[in-house]
Amino acid sequence: MKKFRYIMPVLLLLLGQACKEEERLDHMDANAAAPQQVSNIRSTGTPGGAMLTYKIPSDENLAYVKAVYEIQPGVFKEGKASYYTDTIRLEGFGDTNEYDVKVYSVGKNEKASEPVSIKIRPLTPPVISSFEALSIEAGFGGVKVRFKNETEANLAIVLESDTAGKGLNAPLQTFYTKAREGAYSVRGLPSLERSFSVYLRDRWGNKSAVLTKKITPLFEQEVPKPFASLRLPTDSYLPVESAYPMERMWDGLVDIWIFASQSTALVQWFSIDLKKEVVLSRMKMHQRSPNYTYGGANVKVFELYGSNAPATDGSFNNWTLLGKFQSFKPSKLPTGQNSAEDYDYAYTKGEDFEFQETPQAYRYYRFKTLETWGGGGGCHITELSFFGKF
CATH class of the missing domain: 2.60.40.10 (Immunoglobulins)
Structure with a gap:
């Protein structure tokens, strides 16, 4: 009990001190003079701008350095840098003319020094x-x-x-x-x-x-549907009697998916007969429904080939590579996170894949899946459409 009586007054004293309002430590002197100017300023042109380097003054009141410049008549910009660095980036110029820049040292009390002027010349913007x-x-x-x-x-x-x-x-x-x-x-x-x-x-x-x-x-016009499936020996697809045969990719309904078995390893492909020779301009692909968009077996990277006389053994003989394409995610959010724009772009409207160069006319096309958004095998495509001239 005696020990407890000694401890209690000490605790109360400490608590009392903690409850007292601490005095503010103010390191800013409102009456301090503006800091000294920077010196030895040098300019190096950059595309549409310049990099300024300088010597920082030894002044305890210095908070930062700023550069003020005019990029267009009446349009001024500022570049700032703390006293921890000796470099300021200038940007926003639309030509390679010579410009005047004023550099100020600014104190902790926001008082600015007299400016140091320097002329800069941006590189071609x-x-x-x-x-x-x-x-x-x-x-x-x-x-x-x-x-x-x-x-x-x-x-x-x-x-x-x-x-x-x-x-x-x-x-x-x-x-x-x-x-x-x-x-x-x-x-x-x-x-x-x-x-x-x-x-x-x-x-x-x-x-x-x-x-x-x-x-x-x-x-340009859309290639009429339905197309025909071209089932070659090396192709990957589910049987016609399955619930999700490949023919459902071109039934005009964005409501179901083509499913190559998840056990199907990448790389894998399937082939299509458009029933006539077509000079393709673009292809539209709808991903699987919103719960799976930009995930699972939705196609991320693929190649498209064309032929008028495909090899019957399923090889790539007589097939011409028309392009390699990569699916684009508007929001650029991580996998598993999608925006409303992502759903609208990839599922509702369908993603357009355009040919950089106009190919020759082909009747048969082969879709080769290189990578899926989920990283696994299989292939989900809700609907495929082709556009061009025929």
Whole structure:
């Protein structure tokens, strides 16, 4: 009991001290002068910008360094860096002209030093350099835009057209990308000559020159269904009498799936007879229902082959590779997580796979599954459709 009496006063004293309001430790001196200027500033041009390096002043009041610059008339930007680094990145320039940049040292009390001025000259910005490889051409049911984006910058590809026939181009569609290269298509246009224009825009509003051409979209139509199955010796498919025969892939209903047994190891393939020679422009594939979209045996990577005289032994003799394709997930969420856009794109509307180059006409096509979204064997496809000219 005596020991307990000694401990209690000590605990109460400690608790009392803990309950007292602690005084705030304030390291900011509101009356401190602005910090010293940075020195020895150097500039290295980058595509559409520059990198500034400098010597940081030995000043306890320094919080950060900022650079203020004008990328367009009346449009100012700031680049900032803490006192832990000696580098600031400048970006957003739309040309290679010379620009004035003012560099400030800013204190913990937000007081800024007098600026140090430096002239910088950006390298050719992506919105300009990428325009050199930009092209537009006739496509099936519309037009196709091809691009190269060596720096993988965030760019908008703006397509316009004289859809009203009044000699004035109006916005048709805008594609956003940071891919190194690729192609985009606009479909649903009549096969009539009209003016099309395309240009690039970056996220700071800088624009490239405008490429304008008169183009007549190629006529495109859907290949009539039903197709016919082509059951070759090496193909993978369930028997006709099963609940999910391959013929259900082209019954016009997005409600069921073709199922190659889960025990079927990848790589595996099946073959189709379109009943006539067709110059394909694209193929549309619907994944299995929402509970399985971007998972399970839904196809992730595949190849498509064409032939007019397929080998009867099931080999790839007389088959021509038309392209290798990869399924795209709009949200880019991890496997097992899907957005409403993912479901709409892959299941409801179906994913379009377009040929980069127009192939010759073939009657028979072979679908070769290389990889599924779930990583296992088997193959789920709710519906397949083909488009082109025949």
